[in-house]
Amino acid sequence: MSIQAINVRNQFRGKVKEIIKGDVVSEVDVETPWGVVTSVITTRSVVDLGLAVGSDVVALVKSTEVSIAKV
Template structure:
């Protein structure tokens, strides 16, 4: 399956900045060229299968059923 076949409109190219690995799930920080940090929580098994390491180029695919906004 190609990335274009996935129904996700919000795609951010970037590089893995940091991985906080847990026994079951891990936190992945992806830094975009603009300096935006996108954080994902995925299974640690997926981290290994995708061979994620800091510096690796990736695409963060963001799909959400709800986005909340509050004023400051």
């Protein structure tokens, strides 16, 4: 299967920088030209996708809420 189109507008191409594997979920850090994006996904998905440090990926970000904090 290949994706023909997707409705997610926030797409960041990058490379997997680090994977912190857990028993059930894992953290995947993706290095993009704009900084690091971290995703928490199931460890099964990490294995099924064949993710490893250096893998070329696209981080897709879709949210119904974006919070802002004043610093």
